[in-house]
Amino acid sequence: xxxxxxxxxxxxxxxxxxxxxxxxxxxxxxxxxxxxxxxxxxxxxxxxxxxxxxxxxxxxxxxxxxxxxxxxxxxxxxxxxxxxxxxxxxxxxxxxxxxxxxxxxxxxxxxxxxxxxxxxxxxxxxxxxxxxxxxxxxxxxxxxxxxxxxxxxxxxxxxxxxxxxxxxxxxxxxxxxxxxxxxxxxxxxxxxxxxxxxxxxxxxxxxxxxxxxxxxxxxxxxxxxxxxxxx
Numbered sequence: 001x002x003x004x005x006x007x008x009x010x011x012x013x014x015x016x017x018x019x020x021x022x023x024x025x026x027x028x029x030x031x032x033x034x035x036x037x038x039x040x041x042x043x044x045x046x047x048x049x050x051x052x053x054x055x056x057x058x059x060x061x062x063x064x065x066x067x068x069x070x071x072x073x074x075x076x077x078x079x080x081x082x083x084x085x086x087x088x089x090x091x092x093x094x095x096x097x098x099x100x101x102x103x104x105x106x107x108x109x110x111x112x113x114x115x116x117x118x119x120x121x122x123x124x125x126x127x128x129x130x131x132x133x134x135x136x137x138x139x140x141x142x143x144x145x146x147x148x149x150x151x152x153x154x155x156x157x158x159x160x161x162x163x164x165x166x167x168x169x170x171x172x173x174x175x176x177x178x179x180x181x182x183x184x185x186x187x188x189x190x191x192x193x194x195x196x197x198x199x200x201x202x203x204x205x206x207x208x209x210x211x212x213x214x215x216x217x218x219x220x221x222x223x224x225x226x227x228x229x230x231x
Contacts, residue, residue, distance in 0.1 A: 009056055071102045115141040115216065122217040141216050164195050169202045176208060187211040187219040
């Protein structure tokens with residue numbers, strides 16, 4: 001398959017119709033030209049493939065992948081060497097396995113952003129990305145940046161809290177208990193309906209006093225007048 005792809009690329013093929021032409025050509029060759037081509041030296045066949053092979057290797061694109069995402073580059077290398085030394089199937093399997101590993105790593109290590117309010121608005125943005133964003137004294141607003149698969153290590157979110165599992169709920173309860181000891185309130189804003197349903201079933205919404213809001217601004221306005229510290 002790799003050699004046929006190389007020849008197709010070097011011949012200028014652009015659509016899947018080339019596969020039909022190739023299949024017909026192979027069939028005619030097997031039926032009518034086998035005896036004629038039987039004694040063709042293997043070196044000649046190899047030279048055809050090797051001369052076409054460089055067209056399948058795009059070093060510039062590989063370098064761009066390396067600059068943008070190292071794990072994507074690792075998947076690219078895995079696919080390349082898997083196909084080159086084993087088979088097409090093995091190369092694809094390696095690339096898919098690395099891609100799945102990347103997704104899992106991103107989901108269990110989501111990362112967070114500290115948010116501040118843009119002056120004169122009710123919008124909250126990452127204070128590192130937008131230096132003009134102002135943090136509210138006595139309030140810490142955190143947003144989870146990842147929305148993949150599960151939230152085993154996540155705590156709370158200003159938005160984009162897409163789903164949560166039992167481990168995530170346990171983490172929230174542990175966080176809440178620690179905050180209560182220090183006299184700090186916990187509020188959750190803009191969770192998806194799946195999340196709020198699970199939190200209600202786990203009795204967590206009642207535990208935090210129903211402090212679930214649509215926006216961070218509403219949460220801050222509701223918490224500031226009644227407590228000295230909020231999260």
